[in-house]
Amino acid sequence: xxxxxxxxxxxxxxxxxxxxxxxxxxxxxxxxxxxxxxxxxxxxxxxxxxxxxxxxxxxxxxxxxxxxxxxxxxxxxxxxxxxxxxxxxxxxxxxxxxxxxxxxxxxxxxxxxxxxxxxxxxxxxxxxxxxxxxxxxxxxxxxxxxxxxxxxxxxxxxxxxxxxxxxxxxxxxxxxxxxxxxxxxxxxxxxxxxxxxxxxxxxxxxxxxxxxxxxxxxxxxxxxxxxxxxxxxxxxxxxxxxxxxxxxxxxxxxxxxxxxxxxxxxxxxxxxxxxxxxxxxxxxxxxxxxxxxxxxxxxxxxxx
Numbered sequence: 162x163x164x165x166x167x168x169x170x171x172x173x174x175x176x177x178x179x180x181x182x183x184x185x186x187x188x189x190x191x192x193x194x195x196x197x198x199x200x201x202x203x204x205x206x207x208x209x210x211x212x213x214x215x216x217x218x219x220x221x222x223x224x225x226x227x228x229x230x231x232x233x234x235x236x237x238x239x240x241x242x243x244x245x246x247x248x249x250x251x252x253x254x255x256x257x258x259x260x261x262x263x264x265x266x267x268x269x270x271x272x273x274x275x276x277x278x279x280x281x282x283x284x285x286x287x288x289x290x291x292x293x294x295x296x297x298x299x300x301x302x303x304x305x306x307x308x309x310x311x312x313x314x315x316x317x318x319x320x321x322x323x324x325x326x327x328x329x330x331x332x333x334x335x336x337x338x339x340x341x342x343x344x345x346x347x348x349x350x351x352x353x354x355x356x357x358x359x360x361x362x363x364x365x366x367x368x369x370x371x372x373x374x375x376x377x378x379x380x381x382x383x384x385x386x387x388x389x390x391x392x393x394x395x396x397x398x399x400x401x402x403x404x405x406x407x408x409x410x411x412x413x414x415x416x417x418x419x420x421x422x423x424x425x426x427x428x429x430x431x432x433x434x435x436x437x438x439x440x441x442x443x444x445x446x447x448x449x450x451x452x453x454x455x456x457x458x459x460x461x462x463x464x465x
Contacts, residue, residue, distance in 0.1 A: 162333045162334065163334050163355055163457075164335040165334070167183070167337065168359055168374060169361060170361060170367065174360045175423070176341065177201055177205070178427070179358075179360050179388065179390070180202060180336060181432035182432045182433045183449055184336055185434040186434050187334055187449075191324075191330070191332050191334070192206070192295065192323070195349070195350045196346075198346065200303065202302065203302055205427065206295040206297065206432075207295065208291070208294060208300050209294050209295075210291045212292035214290050215288075216289060217287060218311025219267045219287070219311055220282055221260075221282070222243075222260050222267070222271050224260050227251050228279035229279040230253060230279070231254040233258070235258055235274070238270055242264060243261045243264035243265040245260075246258055269282050288315060289303065290303035290304075290318060290322070292322065292326065298332065301320075301322045303315050303319050312345070313348065313349040316340065320350070343374060343376075347374075351381060356385075357378050357386070359411065361387065363391065363395040363396070367402065368401065371409075372405070372409065375409040375410070376409075379409070386412050387412065388414060389413070392418060415444065415451050417441050417445055420440045422441060
C-alpha cells in the first residue's frame, strides 16, 4: 500500500482541490482529511457517514459546587488563571470556586491538591471523527470542537483509522489531505508517509513557506514533490520556486494554471478533474500522472 500526503505552507493554496481531483483520478483510493482544524474535503466529496465516534484528546477539571468549601487552594496553585471565585453557593459558603473550561489546560494539579476532593478531573470530548463513504471510496475525517486542542493527536487517529480501512478493504492507495503550515498537525500528517506533495503559489510568501515545509519533510527524510498552483499569475516567480525547490531536494512535478473552472467545479460540488478535462483540468491530470509515477517508486506503507 502507498501513501501520498498533500500539504501546503499555508491555507488556501488549493491543496484540498488537488486532493479531490486525485481522488477522482486514482484507482480505488482511501481518503483521509487530516486538516482537522478546518476540514473541507467533505464539501466536494459529499460523504455519507457510516460511523461516528467521539474524540477525547485530554482531560479537564471541574469543581463540584456541593463539595467546595471555598478554601482557595485551587486558585492559589493554578498557573493558567483558570479558577474564579464566582461559583454558586452551597449552604455552607455563599460562593464557591469555578474553573473556566477554556482557560483550563488539563494539568490536574488542582484536583491533586484539593483536600475536599471537590474537583472532578476526567476525559473531555474535543470533537468527533467519522468513517464515511464517498463516490470515490471510503474516507476518514474529523471535526475538532471550537477552541479545542490536541489536533495533532486527532490527525494521528484519522490516519491510523484510514490505514485500517485500506487494509480491511484491500485498497493499495491512501490519499491524505494534510494540515497546512509546519506545526504539530502537519508533523502528525506526514510522519511515516512514503511521499509528500507540496502545493504552493507563486508569491513571496509561497516561496518562503516552501523553504519551511521542505525543511520539515527533509528532517523526517520523506521524499517531497512540488506543484505550483496558479503559476501563470507570476510565471517568473514560478520558475524561481521550482529552481529553489530543486536546491532543497524537492522535485517539481507540474503546474496548474489559474482557471475559473476551479470555482465552478466547487459550486457544482465536483472535483476539477470531474468537471472539466480542459484548462486546469488537464493540468491537474498531468500532475497526477507525474505523482502516480513517483508513487510507484515509493516505499510500501506499513500498516500498524
